[in-house]
Amino acid sequence: MGTKISRDHDIVELVNPPKFEYGQKVRCNKYVRNDGTFPGREVGDIIVNKGDLGYVTSIGSFLQQFYIYGIDFYDLGYRVGMRGKELDLIEDAHDADDDIDDEAYVEKEPI
Template sequence: MIVDPSVVLHDTVTAKLSGKDETKAKFFLGQKVKLLEDVKNDGTYPYLQIGEVMIQKGSIGYIRSVGDFLQVIRVYEVHFLDAEAVVEVIGCREHELEAMEPYRDLEAEEHAWMSEHYKNKS
């Protein structure tokens, strides 16, 4: 038997927030986050059995990039620095993460800085 029938997998892609995510991202690049639930291999990682824990709940990581799955589901690429983690970088949904520092609108900060820079230049 390849899969242990007692292992319950959780489909995090479609189980929660299956509709379109909000326009504005909840986390920003480089933001420190904590994982709210264990991430188990759903079969997409070839070096572990299906159902084995890849990254444990409570692990701390940093947002590395933000992308979209099927153009409606936001996925954050998170780099976990936990030495116990089997995989260091993994895609997570917003409901799987908790911010460990306040949100910063980096685009607004950059726009304000550039506006001030060009004002001082003239």
């Protein structure tokens, strides 16, 4: 009896808008191993741990089927391409702007 491998061949994410936007803070929800595309590390090495935090810095696609999000894992010092299902939204970039106190802002008059 062989191992059942889950495939996403029937899913085409690109028919919908991306799940994440530039600047959003995300958390990795699984351990991610190097599939051979991460330079300087052995295939199979864990390159991102479950719970690591990062920011969306790019949005691309793979096989005209999946969105790939470039995530800057600032504590690790590098970026990794991730699938949307590997990430959870922590903070919307627009929500961070809402924290600014408008009353505290004082416009200076020109000299």
